[in-house]
Amino acid sequence: MSWTYEAPLEHMRFVLEHVLDAPTHWKACEAFADLDLDTADAVLEEAARFASEVLQPLNSTGDLEGCVREADGRVRTPTGFPAAYQAFVAGGWPALPCDPAWGGQGLPLLLDAALREMLDACNHGWNMYPDLLHGAYETIKAHGSDDLKARYLPRLVSGEWLAAMALTEPQAGSDLGQLRTRAEPQADGSLRISGNKIFISGGEHDLTDNIVHLVLCRLPDAPKGTKGLSLALVPKVLPDGSRNALFCDGIEKKMGIKASATCAMRYDGATGWLIGEPHRGLAAMFLMMNSARLHVGLQGLGHQEMATQNARRYAEERVQMGRAIGEHPAVRQLLDRLDVTTQAQRVLAYRAALALDLSEQHSDRAVREREKRFAALLTPIVKAFCTHQGFHGPAAALGVWGGNGYVHEYGIEQTVRDARIAMIYEGTNEIQAIDLAQRKLLADAGATAFELLDALRAELPEQDPLRDFIDESRTHLPSWLNRVAQDGAHLLESADDLLHGLAHTLLAWAVGRMAAMANALPDEAAARQRALATAFIRHAVPQGRLHWQRALAATAPR
Structure with missing residues (x-):
């Protein structure tokens, strides 16, 4: 059975519409x-076609080929990647959620x-490569x-042009206070940037001629x-067309996402310009980081959607002990758990995107302010929980294939490897939890x-048992708040x-609502x-x- 993708368009529409x-x-947003x-359906159908017909066939080959750094520091991406990116640009996809004043299509972040x-x-x-564009914009x-x-x-x-976000340095991972990259003001108003950064996704590649680095310094x-x-x-390229003094000194050999160039970058007196106010770079960067x-x-x-649908197809075709393995209770229950968790996560992630849209575009200021608060609360939960499930869900699904799941040609092992990094970058899940709590x-x-x-x-309907769980949670939260307010270590x-x-x-709400x-x-x-x-x-x-229970136990008096 081949590893394939069928976009869950019916469920996406169900979530959007109902x-x-x-x-x-x-209708309450002038822009929309x-x-x-x-x-919206037409947009999603065309996106599904691009993803399944253009990108999915390059996934395994890109993983096997990886990226290559040439002797001159240039990075070559896997075969087919530049052509796929040009098709992406020709389709207008980078402009989808951007302001028409800058050439965007002005469509919702939800889409x-x-x-x-x-x-x-x-x-x-x-x-x-294109995932950082919107945050830079x-x-x-x-x-x-x-x-x-x-x-x-x-x-x-x-x-x-594409963009890169340059935060991490060898001595400073999550502790950004240790950053050392220097910025020296020049007479013409520019800055002279010197320093080294590591783990810079898309810091160098061959998809676009210019790459716009946003550098903390x-x-x-x-x-x-x-x-x-x-x-x-x-x-990477200055306004006069000359090459800036920034260089890729190496690319990492990684466990997963091998087709993504993870670069060690050197800024050797490179020319740059200040964004925002001096010493306020982290606040400006948070716009990019939140996106x-x-x-x-x-x-x-x-990752969880891809793993779930392929596991279900395999379970329907693979016969063991006289019947399809999907009919065996252990496998059936696993697939049901994967299905419902994936669907509920979709509702939660889309609700966060909707909150971002409404916080910017709703005609009522009170709604804008409320949704801004909701978006801030939901962002660390979506990042941490969806990536946790995005790794552990496929890891569990791998067992549906048995020993075959450990073999590259079946697809699931690459998903497990690729998914693990999402729990780490853009702030580890542990940092997201502290951000949420504190x-x-x-x-x-x-x-x-x-x-x-x-x-x-x-x-939710009055008699929905999932309301009871929400009520329970609502009683636990004050207890937790009272205890951590008295002792920060408990937090x-x-x-x-x-x-x-x-x-x-939140998933209980999503499931009950569905x-x-x-x-x-x-x-x-x-x-x-x-x-489900x-x-x-x-x-x-x-x-x-x-x-x-564990959260409350960790805050109990000792």
């Missing part, structure tokens, strides 16, 4: 008021999220000078720590979380379980949706309760 009621929300589901899920499912390694649009905007935004929006008068970081735009964290969560979702929950005494849980609970010890407990609570809206589906699909809700109550709710 679970999230996106068309109603779009003319958007209807038929247009872009669905696009990203499909691209990641089919070829995570390839999608690493948002950062420059919000913080760049008029000159930088005019010079770089149209070419980033069109996809003519320190000005001469910078205070110590993260408060002294500035952000500079450092292009990237949603995209990373979608990587986990894409900056999103404790900072406002849980007010945003209670507001969100109450709003989501109200969307760090309980953060992981807290994130997973809250994630399961079951409540199942009448909109054909009879067979509706019955399947309700069966039963599977979730049986397997996932007890897991969620366990996480809440």
Whole structure:
């Protein structure tokens, strides 16, 4: 059986139209008021065609071939990657969620999220190159000078140029306060950037002539720590057409996403320009990082979707002991758990994307402010939980193939290898948990979380047993908040379980909402949706309760 991809377009439409009621929300946004589901369907259908027909056939070959650094420092991507990228640009995909003022199509991030899920499912390694574009665009649009905007935004929006995010240094992984890259002001207003960065995705490649690096650095008068970081735009090719003094000193040989060039970069007095205010680079960079964290969560979702649908197809065809292995209870239950978790994660990730859209575009200021709070709360959960499941789900699915799952030609082993990195980069999942606990929950005494849980609970029928689990979670949260407010060490010890407990609570809403809206589906699909809700109550709710219990146990008086 071949490793193939069928985009879950029916479920995507179900989520957009019925679970999230996106068309109603779009009508309240001037920028999206003319958007209807038929247009959204056309976009997603074409995205599915590109992902499955152009990208998916390059996934295994790209993994085997990998990237090559030439003697002069140039990096060659796997065969077919540059042509696929040119097709991506010709299709207008980089411009999808961007402002028409800069050449964008002005469509919702919600549709872009669905696009990203499909691209990641089919070829995570390839999608690493364009995945940073939107974050770079948002950062420059919000913080760049008029000159930088005019010079770089149209070419980033069109996809003519790609971008890279240069944070990490050899001595500074997650501890950005240790960054040493220097930025020396020049008489013409530019900066002279010197330093070394590692783990720079797409720092050098052959997909575009120019690559726009956003580099965290320190000005001469910078205070110590993260408060002294500035952000500079450092292009590979300068405005006069000359080559800038930035070099790829090597590419990493990795466990997975081998088709993505992970570069060690050297900035040897390279010319750059300040983005935003001096010493405020981290705040500017967070726009890029928040966009990237949603995209990373979608990587986990894409991997789980790909693994789940291929495992189910294999289980339907593979006969052992007189029947298809999918009919054996252990395999059937595993597939049901994968199905319902994947679908619920889609609802959760798309709800986060919708919150970002509404926070920018809704006509009511109060709604914009509310959705901004919701987006900030949901981002670390989507990043951490979806990538956790995006690795552990495929790892469990591999067992459906038995020994064949360990062999490259069956596809699943590459998915497991590729998915693992998403739990680490753009802030490890442990950092996401601390961010959620400290900056999103404790900072406002849980007010945003209670507001969100109450709003989501109200969307479920009165008799839905999943409301009971949401109610339980809502009683656990104040206890946790009270305890960690008294002892900060408890927060760090309980953060992981807290994130997973809250994630399961949000998934309970998603599953309950899908079951409540199942009448909109054909009879067979509706019955399947309700069966998956039963599977979730049986397997996932007890897991969620366990996480809440462990989070509270970690904060108990000693």
